Amino acid sequence: MTKDIFVYIETRQNIVAEVSLQLLSEARKLKGQYAEKGMNHDVVAVLPGYQIENLTPILFRYGADKVILCEHEKLKEATTQHTTKVLADVIRHCQPDSVLIGATVIGRDIAPRVAARVDTGLTADATIIEVDMTSDTSLLLVTRPAFGGNLFGTIVCPNHRPQMATIRPNVFEKIEKEANQGEIIRFETELDATDWVEILKREVQQAKANDIAKARIIVSAGRSMVKHMDLIRSLADTLHAEVGASRGLVETGVLGKDVQVGQTGKTVRPLVYIACGISGAVQHTAGMDKAECIIAINSDPNAAIFQIAHVGIVGDAVTILPKLTEELNKILN
């Protein structure tokens, strides 16, 4: 019988991707749900890379019971070709019950190929994952948005194992546990000597100074703020916040796509999200509705954003924002 939840650990330059830690912690919750059903699933971190054994303690700390360490010079970079091979080999050899992969650019590149190679189902870009408590199987219920966020679907993979899913970054919290050690299993595999793809150049995107995905407070602007970005920026500066945006605003070109929040942008989970002149289309709210506190300013009392806001201000952002910044400056200085 297959058991165990495998989590693919994505790394870049010897740093574990946040989403991988979030998935380890979430897998631990699934382990708890399985335990309620009398099933014993371990959380296993699959770590491909080169000279990366030093990364194992953090994996145990955020939820792994075991780590499968796959070290090979060819795994220095997370390439499609070699990472797919390693993951498929690990899956064939260990027969896990499920495999979770972060829905990053790398994860969404590799996961479909792995699923095709081991001939199983893959659910894309999921936001909720839970154990089916109504059956006596180990079935997972994996929920994801579709149709541009208009509809949600719960997807199951009843007759194939492992059950695979890519999961959106920042929808789950990472949770520390006491232990930072456990069993390390080394997995050796043969990799092609020739590379399919040659990396000629790597450039950091210029506009990419700050990462809204990590911000504590986000001041976010909608299309109507296109001529008033100075108001948005000074509020953000006062609050030491990052500036985010709806697609409506990004389409005007005043801000780059890297600050777009939502279905086709980033998922954010700040403490405070201040939505200024944002209508609240599902494609936008899909990326920010997990914020602890949502403050929305919109002149239309029927704006959809008010359905998810904790505090809704019906009014003109252009008059409210400068006064708000002024008051905050008084308090903070």
Next chain:
Amino acid sequence: MKIVVLMKQVPNTTEMLIDAKTGTLIRTGVDSIMNPDDTSALEAALKIKDANGAQVIVITMGPPQAAGMLRECYGRGVDHALLISDAAFAGADTWATSNTLAAAIKNVNPDLIFAGRQAIDGDTAQVGPQVAERLNIPQVTYVSKIVEVAKDHIIVKKHYEDFDETLKVSFPCLLTTLEQLDHLRFMNVTEAWGSFDKPIETVNNQVLQLKPSDIGLKGSPTQVRKTFTRPVSSEVKLIHGGSEEAIRAILSTLAPYIH
């Protein structure tokens, strides 16, 4: 050089509304469009044809009405269009879709395959990589720019969350494109007229001869258990009043987070 472009006709999800009573999507009256990412894939293929000479073949799997989209492709200078359509292919998830598309592509034997990164109905971004896997060829996903096309390889720019890579990959290979890569050209008047006479080759499973367990709903490892729309909460505290009142409300809400 032979280039295949995988294109999908999708409902325009921007126009979609939810039936508040049943909680289901209202599909009637929603028009079908070319999937946005696929339009840039098609333009990339046509640009290569313009510059280097190539035969561009569009392949779609879908119901008979997808032929309309293929006619529009002819109107833009595509050389051949294939409609993969059979009741047996219906209800396919990405695993079964890619099996079917890969089988059709094998008969064409292209040097280069383009797909869109993601279709706006399913939003999976899985079909491209899974087709590449079935064909056992390299892939580059999230392509934001074509840098150079040579006889035996292509150089492209790939877009990650916070950096870009320039990559060289030999033919045959598969690329998935981002919508921002390019804008699809308008239909050319003469080609548009001609497009109505051009044959659309329909391929069913008598041609492809795939096992029932590898295609359609039956061949799909994943199943949709249920669908639902976002529940609406009404707990919001709405402040109408003037800006004084608004600012007071915001300040007291922010207080715990800024001290």
